[in-house]
Amino acid sequence: MTRLRIDLAYDGGGFYGWATQPHIRTVQGTIEAALHKLLRVPDHDPDEPLRLVVAGRTDTGVHASHQVCHLDIDESTLARAVGHMKVPAVTALEHRLQRLLPTDIAIHRVSVAPDGFDARFSALERTYVYRIADRASEVDPRLRGCVLHIDDTLDLDAMNRAAAMTLGLHDFGSFATPNPGGTTIREVKRAAWTRVPSRPLVPARDDVATHGTGDARDAARVCGDATGGYVTPTLESGLVCFTIVADAFARNMVRSLVNACVAVGIGKRDLDWFAGKMAVPKREGSTGPIAPQGLTLEHVAYPPDDELASRAEAIRAVRTLP
Template identity: 80%
Template sequence: MSETTNETCRIRLRIDLAYDGGAFFGWATQPAIRTVQGEIETALHRILHVEADDPDEPLRLVVAGRTDTGVHASHQVCHLDISPTVLERAVGHMQVPATTALEHRLQRLLPHDIAVHRIGVAPTGFDARFSALERTYVYRIADRESEVDPRLAGCVLHIDDDLDLDAMNRAAAATIGLHDFGSFATPNPGGTTIREVKRAFWTRVPSRPLIPDEGSDTVASDMAASGAYIVPTLESGLVCFTIVADAFARNMVRSLVNACVQVGIGKRDLDWFLGKMATPKREGSTGPIAPQGLTLEHVAYPADDLLASRAQAIRAVRTLPDTGTSGTRDTQER
């Protein structure tokens, strides 16, 4: 655990959270615009009685993956560096550790579309962005074969087409490995679109009943046997794209989804997709699909004793070994 031996030391906190991105203009703070980071930092300043422009205590969050406008997160991670004295202000009359008090107060003060899962002292060497091994995103679609549930409108894209998942999976398979995704992403200034995709696949969620038709629970079994109570789980029948990578460039996932969907509805063929992978250049036909179907689902980190070395290594220059193409690692990785 991080140690604090005097007032000059600062504590690094790890914050795990989730949010519905529908009403946010992305993660990153922007003037006069509602963002996830802006809402949390405003709440932190209020709870800890710190002025917004205090240079000694900026209360600035560093996030694992910056989500775009309208994109959700079921498992986001960020870190916060804070002085011990300021952190203790969260305790007040509560007889709990300072991190627990901050977690409780922050959850009560934040709006309903942000949820704090937990707050704790980060292990030595932890960096929410650079220590991460991989990030997992899922994009959810209700196609013509799916039963559209209006309750999921905020996190599922509805399209009135039949999707060929076999064709889409052939396209997705071409993304696995270290590639320049310049056809599907925009680099930050001085950054690169070279990323390593570890897994990428399309699947249809099996139709599953909320109450099983058999089991040890007699009451549940009797209810299921009547037929009237065999209601499907919310995601039954949805088409999902799952992609795992060390990091993602701006608009990369949604642009890949859009390209795969074009293949899946027969508007484009696999050769077109492979050509986009081979020639990393934006030309207007692979823009991002609508944001509401995309959710950041997971961020993975190494063992505690490898956190610092991972953060150092991830800042190294990316190189494509077969071409020699390289670029400085994007310091605003998603």
């Protein structure tokens, strides 16, 4: 058997999450169906299940700009991907799979995984970003599928004080649901709210930027004027973004933390309430998840190749708090 690493991205808006479920469209189910078709393997073949193992399962409507999964496949089955292409089997699989998949899934790369690699258990950390357009932002309807719009101005200072409480090893039972036999204990390495600066994508004309007065140069750089021309901002200019990095995440953990921080940011809840939720890891109605469309899995980090197996072995152990 050969283990392949697959790096990919997807727009989660048209999927009921990652994990395969009968009779509904999921990311895993769509890719596995394409693999069965491409490699001419019957569905539910016990000898060649073509089962994907993913770094982090995403919920319904959640996106991934860089997800990672692995696939164990027999070498003779993999060879079927070549067909008339004069390239290695792994390269052929990458090209054919991308052409067969729908446009809301993109394959970045297919490669032979190093010894000891496990997409889920070898991962050191995952990075998620949640994007919000609040009242202080300019709402761009083109981003409605990946940005949540709220009709309030968010207090980022208060939200960052709340987010700082999540750093370190904690039981996030107030914000997450454990897997069967698992826990909600996780180690958060970074959690911060920022507003994306308004950066020009197309700068002002050189004559204004170079020769104009200080005020004129500033205006031209930020929003343009009749002399300097319109300055096109980047798509994310002005958005509020929550970036969180942890060794792993329990179900609904990120979206529930975002919802709690937003409640603090609009003044609906205070920091003492958030601290109480961190201190008493008990799930109840006030800490449910926020809407999914603003959330994207951005990155999965792995250790050096010679540490992959030991990392996978260590992370399989059920964690406890000191």
